[in-house]
Amino acid sequence: MSRQALDAFAAGIESEVLEAIEIGARSGVDKRLATLTEDYADADALRRLAGQVRQHTLDHLDEYLASAEERLTSHGAQVHFAASPDRALEMILDIVRASGTRVITKSKSMASEELDLTRRLTEEGFEPVETDLGEFVVQLDGDRPSHIVKPIIHKNRRDVARSFERCGLGDYDDDPETITRRARAYMRDKFLDARVTMTGANFISAESGRVAVVTNEGNARFGLAAADVHIVLAGIDKVIPRDRDLALLLSLLIRSATGQRITSYVELVAGPRLADRPSGPREMHVIFLDANRSSVVGSDMAPILRCIRCGACMNACPVYRLSSGHAYRGVYPGPMGAVLGPLLAGNEGFAAVADLARASTFCGACRDVCPVDIPIPDLLARLRARSVREGVILARAGVPSMAGYLLLARHPRLWRLAMGLGRVLDWLPLRRLPLASIRAWFDSRTLPRWRGAQFRKDVKRGRREQEDG
Amino acid sequence: MADDRESVFASLRASLGRLERRTPYPDYPADAATPPARRGTGPGLFRQRLEAGNTIVIEGADALAGLLRDRGVRTGYCDPDLVPLLATALGPEFELRAGFDRNRADDYEFGITRASAGIVETGTLVLKDQHTSDRLGAVAPWIHVACLEGGRLHETLAQAFDDLGDDPNVVLVSGHSQTADVEGIMIHGVHGPGEQVCLLLESEKETETGP
Numbered sequence: 267m268s269r270q271a272l273d274a275f276a277a278g279i280e281s282e283v284l285e286a287i288e289i290g291a292r293s294g295v296d297k298r299l300a301t302l303t304e305d306y307a308d309a310d311a312l313r314r315l316a317g318q319v320r321q322h323t324l325d326h327l328d329e330y331l332a333s334a335e336e337r338l339t340s341h342g343a344q345v346h347f348a349a350s351p352d353r354a355l356e357m358i359l360d361i362v363r364a365s366g367t368r369v370i371t372k373s374k375s376m377a378s379e380e381l382d383l384t385r386r387l388t389e390e391g392f393e394p395v396e397t398d399l400g401e402f403v404v405q406l407d408g409d410r411p412s413h414i415v416k417p418i419i420h421k422n423r424r425d426v427a428r429s430f431e432r433c434g435l436g437d438y439d440d441d442p443e444t445i446t447r448r449a450r451a452y453m454r455d456k457f458l459d460a461r462v463t464m465t466g467a468n469f470i471s472a473e474s475g476r477v478a479v480v481t482n483e484g485n486a487r488f489g490l491a492a493a494d495v496h497i498v499l500a501g502i503d504k505v506i507p508r509d510r511d512l513a514l515l516l517s518l519l520i521r522s523a524t525g526q527r528i529t530s531y532v533e534l535v536a537g538p539r540l541a542d543r544p545s546g547p548r549e550m551h552v553i554f555l556d557a558n559r560s561s562v563v564g565s566d567m568a569p570i571l572r573c574i575r576c577g578a579c580m581n582a583c584p585v586y587r588l589s590s591g592h593a594y595r596g597v598y599p600g601p602m603g604a605v606l607g608p609l610l611a612g613n614e615g616f617a618a619v620a621d622l623a624r625a626s627t628f629c630g631a632c633r634d635v636c637p638v639d640i641p642i643p644d645l646l647a648r649l650r651a652r653s654v655r656e657g658v659i660l661a662r663a664g665v666p667s668m669a670g671y672l673l674l675a676r677h678p679r680l681w682r683l684a685m686g687l688g689r690v691l692d693w694l695p696l697r698r699l700p701l702a703s704i705r706a707w708f709d710s711r712t713l714p715r716w717r718g719a720q721f722r723k724d725v726k727r728g729r730r731e732q733e734d735g
Numbered sequence: 736m737a738d739d740r741e742s743v744f745a746s747l748r749a750s751l752g753r754l755e756r757r758t759p760y761p762d763y764p765a766d767a768a769t770p771p772a773r774r775g776t777g778p779g780l781f782r783q784r785l786e787a788g789n790t791i792v793i794e795g796a797d798a799l800a801g802l803l804r805d806r807g808v809r810t811g812y813c814d815p816d817l818v819p820l821l822a823t824a825l826g827p828e829f830e831l832r833a834g835f836d837r838n839r840a841d842d843y844e845f846g847i848t849r850a851s852a853g854i855v856e857t858g859t860l861v862l863k864d865q866h867t868s869d870r871l872g873a874v875a876p877w878i879h880v881a882c883l884e885g886g887r888l889h890e891t892l893a894q895a896f897d898d899l900g901d902d903p904n905v906v907l908v909s910g911h912s913q914t915a916d917v918e919g920i921m922i923h924g925v926h927g928p929g930e931q932v933c934l935l936l937e938s939e940k941e942t943e944t945g946p
Binding site for chain 1: 739740742743744746747748750751752753754757758759760761763765766767768769770771772773788834835837840841857859864865867868869870871872873874875891892893896897899901902903904905906907908909910911912913914915916917918919920922924925926927928
């Protein structure tokens with residue numbers, strides 16, 4: 267293969283899709299920056315603080331997870347642990363079968379994407395309904411979300427209107443308000459029919475067991491009013507130490523995700539409804555999904571588990587903007603997905619997605635916007651090193667050999683000679699070399715004019731001047 | 736299932752056993768993320784923040800009658816405890832139903848329930864299960880009226896989180912339901928109420944403090 271899989275995918279994207287992604291991502295960057303700048307003199311200090319809270323949690327995850335389990339159980343919730351996505355699916359199927367429901371309403375949950383849950387519930391004869399508008403469109407189209415906060419960032423209103431028309435939700439009308447009203451009318455019946463509702467969790471407090479879920483649409487809220495059974499599916503990394511941490515983490519999550527100070531709704535669920543209340547789930551299940559997270563904790567890759575799924579890193583990433591979330595071939599796109607995807611794939615699946623770590627220019631924009639201070643470029647570099655150590659062929663595709671560099675770097679005299687002769691590169695037709703990897707490299711890059719050896723000269727001159735006083 | 740629990744915890748402990756040093760919990764004030772400009776309390780500031788966040792604020796039953804009349808709605812759900820107070824004040828023009836029949840959900844043009852508190856920092860209404868007579872009555876109708884008795888205000892989000900108690904379901908409501916999923920264009924009223932109203936009852940005089 268002469269080029270990276272991500273580059274090959276990006277080359278085939280229509281300009282209309284790229285434009286939609288660019289507009290969506292840029293507005294995310296602008297809104298986030300405007301709110302953080304207006305609200306905080308030193309937002310970086312808050313990011314570091316939040317990062318420390320999250321890292322502390324991960325470093326004590328066994329204790330906090332046990333505490334969350336104990337608190338939830340004491341409130342009447344049933345807690346389950348799933349070592350793998352398949353085991354989580356089995357547990358969900360057991361619960362929905364026991365409920366006697368056919369319709370299941372579902373709020374946005376990235377963990378559920380790891381299970382490919384909507385498709386698999388459908389195969390089992392259930393009618394799962396994605397109730398977030400963007401996720402609903404994804405479901406209608408048999409598509410996949412391409413952004414973790416804006417699932418249809420790659421679609422415009424005309425695409426959505428065509429999907430609604432095709433699925434019998436009214437004649438073609440691309441007015442966003444009409445689209446929204448039609449979704450409201452359709453979903454209302456589903457909410458009232460469904461005996462089971464599913465949500466993810468933005469955070470779960472180890473202190474109280476409280477599950478925090480943020481939405482703007484109110485879909486989680488409606489589900490939690492209408493259904494009898496509530497299933498929470500969350501990664502084990504969603505736990506936080508105390509309720510007081512919610513103020514810090516929600517403030518940063520929401521500002522980083524949508525540029526708001528707070529979303530329309532923050533659900534804080536600690537257990538089944540009060541016995542004397544007429545509506546709300548009588549039964550609550552919390553499924554903690556591991557799926558290789560426990561093996562990442564304690565390693566030098568653990569900081570990626572601090573991630574609070576705000577999507578700011580993908581909005582800021584030049585590679586994401588030019589390739590789309592689908593180019594990452596997995597559940598999690600963008601810089602955080604390029605790290606998390608290969609890790610969640612485990613040792614067996616690593617080679618198939620190890621190339622994602624190449625999906626970076628190392629510009630550092632992802633690190634600069636991360637609300638929990640994850641050093642994403644460092645983590646990507648570690649994954650690249652691992653792919654080289656393990657000889658992953660896919661990750662080497664389109665990457666010129668470094669053998670020449672290695673030879674020069676080990677022999678100072680050869681290095682000096684090469685630097686001296688480097689000007690020849692300005693005159694060589696490198697683009698025409700019959701090497702696929704060289705050609706792939708030049709597809710998207712221009713070599714600057716040669717300036718080699720200048721650094722050494724400057725250092726020597728500096729030393730001489732120092733010696734001469 | 737027990738096997739899964741055991742294997743998850745065993746894997747976690749094995750991984751954490753590799754750590755030479757564990758990151759300590761940072762010592763920080765709970766309101767560290769409250770922006771300096773969002774500090775301050777009092778009904779006036781709260782009202783200002785509510786309105787800035789797309790919540791309509793009204794005071795007294797007469798104002799409620801005016802709003803409902805203006806919207807052309809007549810029938811709605813009402814917390815049974817509030818019916819005696821509001822039915823008299825609103826008059827026979829409006830039908831207040833003390834129960835929410837989920838089979839006739841579209842009949843309810845508005846829902847009136849109680850709010851437990853407010854958060855000044857974010858212009859938020861706190862709906863706790865113990866004070867919400869029917870979750871469906873609060874979320875299904877196009878207009879939700881949350882009745883808040885004066886004085887129950889938290890200055891910051893952090894203070895509100897400190898006061899969650901053991902309520903099984905607390906909803907922080909900051910404005911109406913909305914989405915920007917289609918081309919980033921903001922549309923209100925997706926699944927939850929398209930209009931969020933805060934009815935202030937018997938506002939107490941409080942000392943106003945600015946940011």
